Amino acid sequence: MNTSSNDKQITDDLMPQKFSKSGMIWVGILSTICVIGAYAYYRQLRYGLGVTSMRDYVSWGIYISNFVFFVAISLVGSLITAIFRLANVAWSTPLTRIAEIIAVSAITFASLIIIVDMGRPERLYNLFAHGRLQSPIAWDVIVITTYLFISLFLLYVPLLPDLKIMNQQKNKNSAWQNKIYIFLGSFWKGNSEQVKISDKIINILCIMIIPVAFCIHTVTSWLFATTYRPGWDSTNFGAYFISGAFLVGAGGVIVAMYVFRKHYHLEKYITELHFEKMGRIAVMLSLIYLYFNINEYLVPAFKMKKSEAAHLAELFTGEFSIMFWFAIMVGMIIPIFIMLFKKGRKPLPMFITGIMIVVGAWFKRYLIVTPTLLHPFLPMQNVPDNYKHYFPSWEEWAITMGSLAGALLIVTFFVRIFPIIPIHETITEQNEKDHSK
Amino acid sequence: MKKIIQNRYLLLFFVFSSMLFANRSFAQEDAGQEIVKLHYYNSNNSIQYLILESTLKKNKVFTPQKDKTYQIYLDSAGTNLIAKVKTDAAGKGKAFLPPTLKKIWDASPQHTFIVKAGDEEIISDFIITKAKITIDTLNLDGIKSIVATVFKFENNTWTPAKDVEMKVGIQRHGGVLSAGDEETYTTDSTGSVTAEFKKLNLPGNQKGDITLVAKVEENEFFGNLAAQKSVKWGVPTKVDTHFFEQRTLWTTRFKTPYWLLFMAYSIIIGVWGTLIYLVRQVIKIKKLGS
Numbered sequence: 001m002n003t004s005s006n007d008k009q010i011t012d013d014l015m016p017q018k019f020s021k022s023g024m025i026w027v028g029i030l031s032t033i034c035v036i037g038a039y040a041y042y043r044q045l046r047y048g049l050g051v052t053s054m055r056d057y058v059s060w061g062i063y064i065s066n067f068v069f070f071v072a073i074s075l076v077g078s079l080i081t082a083i084f085r086l087a088n089v090a091w092s093t094p095l096t097r098i099a100e101i102i103a104v105s106a107i108t109f110a111s112l113i114i115i116v117d118m119g120r121p122e123r124l125y126n127l128f129a130h131g132r133l134q135s136p137i138a139w140d141v142i143v144i145t146t147y148l149f150i151s152l153f154l155l156y157v158p159l160l161p162d163l164k165i166m167n168q169q170k171n172k173n174s175a176w177q178n179k180i181y182i183f184l185g186s187f188w189k190g191n192s193e194q195v196k197i198s199d200k201i202i203n204i205l206c207i208m209i210i211p212v213a214f215c216i217h218t219v220t221s222w223l224f225a226t227t228y229r230p231g232w233d234s235t236n237f238g239a240y241f242i243s244g245a246f247l248v249g250a251g252g253v254i255v256a257m258y259v260f261r262k263h264y265h266l267e268k269y270i271t272e273l274h275f276e277k278m279g280r281i282a283v284m285l286s287l288i289y290l291y292f293n294i295n296e297y298l299v300p301a302f303k304m305k306k307s308e309a310a311h312l313a314e315l316f317t318g319e320f321s322i323m324f325w326f327a328i329m330v331g332m333i334i335p336i337f338i339m340l341f342k343k344g345r346k347p348l349p350m351f352i353t354g355i356m357i358v359v360g361a362w363f364k365r366y367l368i369v370t371p372t373l374l375h376p377f378l379p380m381q382n383v384p385d386n387y388k389h390y391f392p393s394w395e396e397w398a399i400t401m402g403s404l405a406g407a408l409l410i411v412t413f414f415v416r417i418f419p420i421i422p423i424h425e426t427i428t429e430q431n432e433k434d435h436s437k
Numbered sequence: 438m439k440k441i442i443q444n445r446y447l448l449l450f451f452v453f454s455s456m457l458f459a460n461r462s463f464a465q466e467d468a469g470q471e472i473v474k475l476h477y478y479n480s481n482n483s484i485q486y487l488i489l490e491s492t493l494k495k496n497k498v499f500t501p502q503k504d505k506t507y508q509i510y511l512d513s514a515g516t517n518l519i520a521k522v523k524t525d526a527a528g529k530g531k532a533f534l535p536p537t538l539k540k541i542w543d544a545s546p547q548h549t550f551i552v553k554a555g556d557e558e559i560i561s562d563f564i565i566t567k568a569k570i571t572i573d574t575l576n577l578d579g580i581k582s583i584v585a586t587v588f589k590f591e592n593n594t595w596t597p598a599k600d601v602e603m604k605v606g607i608q609r610h611g612g613v614l615s616a617g618d619e620e621t622y623t624t625d626s627t628g629s630v631t632a633e634f635k636k637l638n639l640p641g642n643q644k645g646d647i648t649l650v651a652k653v654e655e656n657e658f659f660g661n662l663a664a665q666k667s668v669k670w671g672v673p674t675k676v677d678t679h680f681f682e683q684r685t686l687w688t689t690r691f692k693t694p695y696w697l698l699f700m701a702y703s704i705i706i707g708v709w710g711t712l713i714y715l716v717r718q719v720i721k722i723k724k725l726g727s
Contacts, residue, residue, distance in 0.1 A: 132690040133701055142701075146708055153715065160722070187726030194722050201715050208711060 006434070007427045011165060014423045015172065016416055017264060027412060030405040037402015040395040041116060049119040051395045057380060058373045058390040063117035065366040066400045069248070070110035070407070071144075071220045072241070072361065076249025077103025077151050078213035082206040091277055093429060094269045094421045098256045100155040101420070102249070105410035107148045109403045116399055136222045143216045150212055154205045157198055160188040161424035180417060217242045224368065230311040231300075231372035240292040244361065247285040247332075251357030254278050256411070258351035260420055269421050272347060279345030282357070286336045293328065311375040320371050323363050331360015469495030471502070473559045475509070475550055477660030482569040485542075486533045487550065491524050501528025507559070510551040511538050514558060519550075546590040566590065568598060568659035572651045572666045581634040581670060583616050585651030587624050589659065597628025601653055605632040607639060608648040608665065614639075616649070634670065641671020 019027060044051050054061045080099030084092035115121050131138040163185025170178050188194065221241035224232040234240070257278070261270040297315070300308045315324045335353045338344035344353070370390055380388050392400070414420070474490040487509060491502040505524045509532050511517040517538055522530030534542060542548065546567055552560035567590035575582040585605050588595040601624045606615040614636060615621075622630040630651070641647040646667050653662040684694040 130690065133693045133697060134686045134688075134690070139701075142705060146712075149712060153712070157719070187723040189726045191725065194725050197718050197722050197725075201718050204711065204715060208708065212708065 006430060010427050010430060011169070011423055013266070013268065014419045014421050014426065015166075015169065016177075016419055019416060020263075023263070023412075023416075027409070030409045030412065033405035034402045034409065037399045037405070040398035040402070043395055044116070044119070044399070045121075051393060053386070053390055053393045053396065055387045055390075056383065057376060057387055058370060060117070060369050060373060061390055062366065062370075062392040062396045062400050063113055065362075065369045066403060067110050067113045067117065068220060068241075068365040068368065069362050070106045070113065070403075071216060072245035072248045072365070073252050073358075074103045074106035074110065074147070074151070074249070075213050075217060075242070075245035076253050077154065078209045079246055079249055080253060081154055082209045082213075085202070085206050086210075090429065091274060093425050094266075095253060095257065095274065095278075096158070096425075097155070097418075097420055097422055098260065099249070099253050100151060101411050101414045102252050102256060103151045104148070104155055105407040105414075106252075107144065107151060108410065109407045111144055111148065112406075113400075113403050116403075136219055136226050139219045140216075140223060143212065143219050147209075147212050147216045150205060150209045154202070154209060156184070157201050157205070158422060158425070159418060160185050160194075160198060161190060162419050162422060164188045164190055165423050166419075177417060214242060217245045224372075228377075229372050230308045230375050230377070231368075234296060236292065236295055240289075240296055243285065243289045243292050244364065247282070247289045248358060248361035250278065250282045250285055251335075251354045251361065254282065254350050254354030255358060258347055258354065260415070261347065264415075264420070266421065269426065275347050275350045276342075276345045279339045279350055279353075282350075282353070283336055283339045286332050286339070286357070290332045290336070293332070307375070307377050311371060314371050314375065315367065320367060324367055327360045327364040327367055329360075330356045331364055332357075335360075469493045471559075472499070473507070473552060473554075475552055475560055475563045476655070477550070477563075477565045479569065479660065479662050481664055482571075484533070486531060487519070489522050489524070489530045489532070489552065491528045491530075501526065503528060505554070508553045510553065511541060512545075512549050512551075514551040514553060514561070517541055546592075565660050566658045568653075568656075568662055569595065570603075570651050570653060570662040570664040572649060572664040574649070574666070574668055575631065583632045583634060583649050583651070584629060585622075585632070585664070586627070586629040587653060587659070587662065588628060597624070597626070598659070599624050599626050599628055601628070601656060601659070603630060603662075604650070604652045604654065605630055606650060607636060608650045613650055613652060639671050640674050641669070643673055643676065645669045645671045645673040647671035 040051075052061065076099045080092055081096045081103075085096070115124055118124065127138070127141060131141070133139075163181050166173065166177070166181040167186060173181070218238040218241065221237040225234055225237035227233075254275070257270050257274060260266055297312070301312050301316075304312070314320050335357050338349055338353045343349065374388070374390060470493070472492045472494055474492075476488045476490070477485070478488065479485050489507055489509065491505050491507070492499045493502050502524055503526050505528075506521060507524075507530065508521050509519040511519050511534070519534060519538065520532035522532050524530045548565055548567070550560065550563040550565065551558060552563070569588050569590075571586045571588070573584045573586075575584055583605050585603060587598040587601045587603065589598040590596075602621050603624065604613045604615065604620070605617075605622050606613045608614075616632040616634045616636060618635065619632075622632055624630050639647055647670055649666045649668055649670075651664050653659055655661060681688060682692070684692050686694065686697070
């Protein structure tokens with residue numbers, strides 16, 4: 001097969017495709033969940049935060065757990081795109097855009113869910129008008145905005161050569177798609193000057209996104225660690241959050257890799273080698289996160305200070321023990337054992353492992369937020385019984401599920417409009433390989 | 438045999454019925470006793486008001502009655518309504534004498550307050566003689582004293598009221614700190630009390646002002662009377678604002694530490710400066726393409 005037919009084949013394979021029947025059902029389900037979430041949010045706006053189960057003690061419930069989860073999963077953008085690109089990891093090319101769109105959708109919903117948690121969204125203005133630079137919440141707002149901007153940038157600039165390809169295939173696209181492609185990338189000619197500037201932009205963004213990504217996760221961890229409470233009073237929190245974020249991000253990419261590979265028949269581009277490599281990385285990340293978990297729980301458990309003891313007992317053997325051991329086992333230990341073996345790093349086991357990591361990570365965030373709030377230093381006295389326990393109301397569940405569905409919808413629509421695997425880069429790499437032969 | 442069984446059932450029925458009624462009658466007895474008290478206040482001889490206190494005595498326990506409504510009348514129930522009051526969580530309700538009753542109030546030296554709950558008259562004999570209290574200071578040979586005088590309204594004139602027990606002192610957060618050694622003082626034949634001011638070097642406000650107070654509490658004829666006067670007999674307090682003026686992590690946004698401002702703005706300007714530069718580069722790419 002000559003080069004031009006090769007290019008054509010790659011282009012045809014990687015062009016965005018219309019939703020199949022199953023795709024339509026998937027969009028329908030996600031949209032329904034989003035609509036239910038929107039109705040629940042309407043109820044929350046109409047009747048106030050009283051519709052939630054959050055009370056005086058648990059004032060950060062499932063929303064903040066979900067926020068931390070979104071922030072964590074968004075780190076994958078910097079891992080796959082930036083770190084791999086700077087380290088010249090060639091095999092990561094088909095995964096970069098998957099990672100970036102996961103990062104963009106996650107960080108978008110992280111920003112939204114924090115507004116949902118506020119109860120009065122119009123008061124967000126006060127954070128800018130009267131915000132204190134001393135507060136980690138102000139740092140979080142600044143760093144999330146910055147990270148969202150960089151992630152969008154890093155998604156857009158590498159997309160320019162592909163937009164040129166899309167613009168060349170006008171007859172294959174629908175009219176509304178062509179309008180988008182023209183608006184976003186009609187100016188890209190691919191001349192050497194443009195490529196040079198584009199490479200420079202991508203390199204700067206890749207360098208810049210790493211410290212910003214570290215900042216966003218560290219600052220999010222400081223929202224907890226700068227508060228003197230059992231379970232949060234830790235100097236370990238920044239590194240603990242970053243390691244957890246890398247793991248859940250990798251898990252998210254593994255799941256997405258499998259789904260896109262299977263659904264769009266991309267076996268030629270997302271190969272078993274990619275799962276093998278991602279499996280090795282995920283094992284390493286799981287071990288690092290497990291190490292930080294041991295530090296986080298074993299050290300306070302060894303001392304068993306009175307205030308910490310009640311909190312730890314609830315986690316180890318009490319009300320939250322099932323969820324705690326589920327998160328540890330399903331989110332870390334079992335995936336390590338599966339992925340340690342070569343057979344475990346095949347696509348299907350990796351997909352299952354990825355789901356385990358992501359689900360385990362979601363519950364882990366819940367465990368970081370809620371049990372601590374139920375164990376204040378001063379005993380809970382003279383309060384109604386429902387203040388002493390927390391189980392999210394249906395509105396909280398609906399909004400949370402709606403936000404997760406919304407994030408998946410962003411990814412779904414992105415794949416419908418843009419190539420999820422970079423076409424131009426894949427062609428270039430293929431040609432380079434052919435030439436080297 | 439069947440009849441005996443039927444009779445037994447009847448007997449059981451009567452026993453249970455009587456127990457039920459017995460319980461009801463216990464419940465009625467158990468409803469408790471409503472206790473309503475009225476207190477009259479005249480503050481600084483200008484504002485007259487009443488505080489109604491409603492409690493429920495049940496099983497030897499007194500519980501404040503919340504959200505109970507009462508009508509308070511002046512002299513005549515049904516016509517001179519002072520106010521309808523609704524009790525709060527502490528079982529208390531407050532009513533000011535309205536300007537519409539001024540003529541009636543001025544017309545007589547004594548007044549009766551009547552409290553009704555619905556149509557039921559609960560208090561009908563709460564009689565108050567109009568009285569006022571004045572407060573002045575005296576400084577003789579460097580010895581400071583407080584002079585408080587109580588007057589009652591009698592025969593269309595204010596006449597001194599003797600043998601009235603009162604507190605004379607300094608208003609502090611916790612209550613009235615007596616000016617001298619005695620807890621209370623009693624007015625003489627001129628209706629006056631002279632209390633030597635022995636509490637020297639008391640902290641006042643920033644100008645050294647303290648508030649002197651003369652108070653008659655729960656007097657059976659006059660109710661509660663109080664008069665206050667501000668004097669510069671205290672030691673000026675210097676407010677130490679040094680703590681709040683520091684640039685620290687816990688102060689307002691206008692007192693952010695310089696190191697934090699420098700670090701944060703350096704990072705923000707560095708990162709966003711670079712991003713603006715990159716946006717310009719994209720614009721450059723666009724220009725090159727067109």
